[in-house]
Amino acid sequence: MELDAELSALAVQDDLPHDLVRRLLQHPSARRSAALLRRDLTDELIVEIIELGSVRTLAANSFVPAPIRARFAEHPEPAVRCAVASSVRDEPLGLLARLATDPDPSVRSFLAMNEHLPTELLACLARDSESSVRLSVIQRWRDAPDDVRRMLLTDADPGIRSGSVQAFAPPADLLPGLLADPATRAAAVAYAVPTPELAADPDSAVREAVAVHPDLPPGLRDLLAGDRDTFVRNAIAARADIPPALRERLVATIEPGSPSAEWILSFSRGTHTCPPPAPAPPNRSRQQAESLLAEAGL
Structure with a gap:
């Protein structure tokens, strides 16, 4: 693990003494990690993080005391208000309603994703004049009335x-x-209902949607197996009801133009592989932490 990554991991270690956390704040990536993820930031550490310029990251930390996060909702930088809006609770009462009328649409968009937002405010944001805000409501409110x-x-x-x-x-x-x-x-x-007209639509996205339809008749399935579009044929190859021989022939015709396209196509067929997650670094003793800080000149 590179030194920057080691310092960032150390900055969020649960039992790390506060004097070591303070020293880590002098390192930019470690400071951002501590500001975002630590649950035990003292008032003194919070003040120091703000003075060092990581207020936006700190504003996104839901474990920062509510009165401090409420002050961030008045910050002149929209990015800071966005960070608060994404997860803040209604403390003090009326904070969420105030954010719902923020002049910057990005703040209102982040607010729409806040799981603490009551439905009456979501309904207001669903009528927002900015399409980006309405789109955030769609992504967040799947059980909208x-x-x-x-x-x-x-x-x-x-x-x-x-x-x-x-x-x-x-x-x-x-x-x-x-x-x-x-x-x-x-x-x-x-x-x-899948129809021959939809299966012959000039828009390949429509034909691909037909290809993945759960009620696709065998005749239309076999028709789309010969589609000129790679993604349509790939969607047919991914179907559970396709004969194995036809699947093999289809896969042989699929030639992605790039590694990213190959990944997308294999993901659709369920044949992709992801690398295993990196193991979490072990907790360091104070002596080990001191040694790492010394190596970084902190």
Whole structure:
């Protein structure tokens, strides 16, 4: 492990004495780790972290006392307010409502992802004038009530409509319109009956959506096995109901243009492999910690 990584790991060691934590604050990456993850930061350490310029990272630490995080909600830098908005509780009462009216849309977007946000504020953010905020609501509020879903599924912004169909099962009366909308057609296929017209759609994303449909008839499956698009054929090769011989022939026709494309294709077929996670570093004794700090000149 490189020295910077070792110092960062040491900075979050649970039983590390505060005098050693203070010395680690002089190292940028170790300071960021301590500011973000330590649960036992004293007032003195918090002040020192702020003075050293890591207030944004500190603002994201949910173990920092509520009164201090509330002060961060008034910080002039939007990035600091974003960090607070993402996880702060409503302490003092009204803090979340104040953040919901922050002039910077990025702050409101981060607030929409806050698990402590009450539904009435989520509903307000679902009507936000900025599409980025509404998109955050879609990603966060998968169990939104019907009136909110309908509003987002019929939003004027095509990106919001597309994200909504991917997040929500659309009501039956909206499905024909969503299938007719180029922005939502591919995502809406999952809720429709696969047809030859959809399987022949000029948009490859629509044909790929048909290829993964759980109720795809064998005839359309075999038709899409000869599709000109690599990702459509790959989706057919990934199906559990495909004959093994056909799968082998399909895989032989799939030629990704890059390592990243190969990873995506193999992920879809369930044949990818991920490296094992790195083992957690062992806790260091005070003597070992002192030695590492000395090596870093701290």
